[in-house]
Amino acid sequence: MISDKLLTGKHALVTGGSRGIGAAIARTLLSQGACVTLLGRNKESLCGTVQALKGLGGSGYELNYVVADITSSASVMAAFAQAVDVFGCIHILVNNAGQAHSAPFAKTDEVLWQQMLSVNLTGTFHCTQAALPSMLEAGWGRIVNVVSTAGLVGYSYVAAYCAAKHGVIGLTRALALELATKGITVNAVCPGYTETDIVKDAVANIVAKTQLSEDQAKAELAAHNPQKRLVEPDEVANAVAWLCLPGSAAMNGQALAVAGGEVM
Template sequence: MEIKTGPAALAGRHALVTGGGRGIGLAIAAALLEQGASVTIAGRDKAVLQQAAAQLQPKGSVDFIGIDVADAESVQAAFAQVVQQRGRIDILVNNAGQAQSAPFHKTGAQLWQQMLDVNLSGTFHCTQQVLPGMLQAGWGRIVNVASTAGLTGYAYVAAYCAAKHGVIGLTRALALEVASKGVTVNAVCPGYTETDIVRDAIANIAAKTGRSEEQAKAELAAVNPQKRLVRPEEVANAVLWLCLPGSSAMNGQSVAVAGGEVM
């Protein structure tokens, strides 16, 4: 079997990236476009998506759609519209996520449910929409952007850790179901990355502890043995690799992109 490589390795493939308007999702969309895929970016803020699509346009065929991944009906309607307008989705990147921190005894039922709804149920809803088409075609790539919080524990983010551990479990279980059907299911697990979520975390640490934002950033960077924050493009590179035709033996894996923080 010939393995396609080079700048058009994903030519003819259609990818959908949730949370694709900024940060890691935007970097993933760019990487997929550069390999010849057509891309639909999805998210809640249509203004952000429109701006991102304009930025990505020189790289290839890109479109956007509004979606709330925590709402099953929103997901179903959006995916049906995308398929009708742009065709079957061959690659799904479940990148949309949300992180909020609180001590466990102050983690209310609403916060707990919100973390599960966005990070775990959102992955479930979107995957259910694309899997039948992938199985029918005999080819598909599902990549879940989890977190090192899906591989280890962090204090004060019990709900987020629980949700991301759930994403890892879902990845592994589904990977076994589809292993012989041409579809792979994997996860990438970024450490602290230069994104809005981490910028918010830095601001929150500074506000609650009296440290400067530079000190708070250094504290998060220190978790990484490379003593730095991960760049969105580095996460995107790992996602792209898992989507390539030559990565068909990668299945059910959770790849940490964290400078050696988790081994």
């Protein structure tokens, strides 16, 4: 893990921060000295994660949470205002919240299509717009979008999810150019199949629709990775944290695959 608390004095907001990759990112940023605000929809889950992370770090860890629905601009703006009231200017935004649902394209209705776009793409748009004023005022910022290898390549049966994630990559690149002289970088981290609830749901879906066991279904997903394993949340978190460091200022508009060589 990166050390030396290089993010002391910085305020990071992590969406989807109550579990999985989001919680791992929060833990890593805290270890670097940042104040961290977790954002999510479930207050109980957020409270539990805050208590768990505080228990790891002791009183020196500055940690808070806000509740919001990222598909709602008004909800996001109110939550970000609360976060600023507690820890001040937001210097780092990690857009980690997302959803994945699978369906053959012919059975992908407009409701599913819009849900994937709203959560994965529009939610990133809302949160980025809410965070930018603080960063522009400070003359320094880091925006990291946790995307997926689905933003870099195509996968069958998740057309809506792939379309949304490709959209986030496009947003990342466009905004990186727009902000390049403002002291703000915009990058994406694209995990392969990772040990998260989304993958657990995917495994359950495979088991329900095939004759495979849970272990066989997991192995089928792990087979996409040349290392023949699932990625760990901490591995994604370390990549995110590195992009947030002051010394990573030349990294801009990039989409880093954390996938064991699946995407080259």
